[in-house]
Structure formats: structure tokens, C-alpha cells
Amino acid sequence: MTPPPLGRALAAAAVGGVLGSLARYGLTEWHAVGTGFPWTVFAINVVGSALLAALPAFAVVRRSPLLGVFLGTGVMGGFTTMSAASAETVTLFEHNRxxxxxxxxxxxxxxxxxxxxxxxxxxxxxxxxxxxxxxxDE
Incomplete structure (x- = not known):
């Protein structure tokens, strides 16, 4: 399968990333973060991992590399968050948790x-x- 042109792939990843980031932001704002167990970001990362793993199961994603970039790299990349998980871990340590x-x-x-x-x-x-x-998987 031929990869999409770089400019289109970057645009797809950027638009998808905005959508995924907005979804994550909305969920974290809806459920305030405290010093307890960070359930919201935990759920976001677990659900995002599952959704990313599910993408190849859909024929439409396998047929369209651009859709894969949009949904995988973009939406799921923006939705899941290692940086927030790391920051929440540091906060827990700072509060002796x-x-x-x-x-x-x-x-x-x-x-x-x-x-x-x-x-x-x-x-x-x-x-x-x-x-x-x-x-x-390549």
C-alpha cells in the first residue's frame, strides 16, 4: 500500500490531533483532577490504546492510509496522553501518595x-x- 503524500498526511494528523486533544481536554475538565487516583486520564489512555489497536480490524482503515493517519496518529495520538499521565504521577509523589x-x-x-x-x-x-x-503494521 502506498503511503499518502506527506502534506496530506501531516494535515490529517494535525486535524485528528486537534479533535483527539479536544476530546481529552473535555473529559479532564468534566472530571476535575485531584490528588487521588487519576481515573480520567487512566481511562483515556486505556480506552485510547484499545481503540488504536482496533483500527486495523476495520477494512475502511486498511484501504485508506490517510484515514489511518487521521484516526491513529491524529485522533488517538491527541486523545491519549503520556505527558498528563507523567504530570499526574509527579503530583501524586509531591503529595506523598x-x-x-x-x-x-x-x-x-x-x-x-x-x-x-x-x-x-x-x-x-x-x-x-x-x-x-x-x-x-509496517
Whole structure:
């Protein structure tokens, strides 16, 4: 599969990134962050990981590299957030919530990996074969 032209790919990633970032911002504003367990960003990162893993299961995404860039790099890249997770971890440490901080870091990693494994398990063998043939993972 031929990659999209660079200018179009950059535009797709930028527009998708704006949409994903706005969705994340809206969710974090809706549920205020405190010094407890940062459930909102935790959920955003786990759900975002699952959605990103699910993209190759959709034939329309496999057929359109530009849609993959828009949804994957753009929307999901803007939606998920390592920087907010890191900042929240530092805040937890600053408030002497060391155990919560460690649980948050480990829990995010484990939950995101489990989410990806579940999505992979739910995808059909045919969808996985199509994704491999079309070079989605390259």
C-alpha cells in the first residue's frame, strides 16, 4: 500500500490531533483532577490504546492510509496522553501518595496492554490476516 503524500498526511494528523486533544481536554475538565487516583486520564489512555489497536480490524482503515493517519496518529495520538499521565504521577509523589503513584503507573501499563490483547483476541483471524497483508503494521 502506498503511503499518502506527506502534506496530506501531516494535515490529517494535525486535524485528528486537534479533535483527539479536544476530546481529552473535555473529559479532564468534566472530571476535575485531584490528588487521588487519576481515573480520567487512566481511562483515556486505556480506552485510547484499545481503540488504536482496533483500527486495523476495520477494512475502511486498511484501504485508506490517510484515514489511518487521521484516526491513529491524529485522533488517538491527541486523545491519549503520556505527558498528563507523567504530570499526574509527579503530583501524586509531591503529595506523598507514593503507593498511588506506583499503582497508577503500573496499572496504566498493565490495563492498556490487556485492552490491546482483548481487542486483538476479539478481532477475527481474517481481519488480522488482511491487516498483515496490507502492511498496516509496517
Amino acid at each position: 507514593d503507593l498511588t503513584a506506583f499503582c497508577y503507573v503500573a496499572g496504566t501499563l498493565v490495563a492498556a496492554l490487556v485492552a490491546v490483547a482483548v481487542v486483538d483476541r476479539w478481532s477475527t483471524a481474517a481481519a488480522r490476516a488482511d491487516a498483515e497483508e496490507s502492511g498496516v
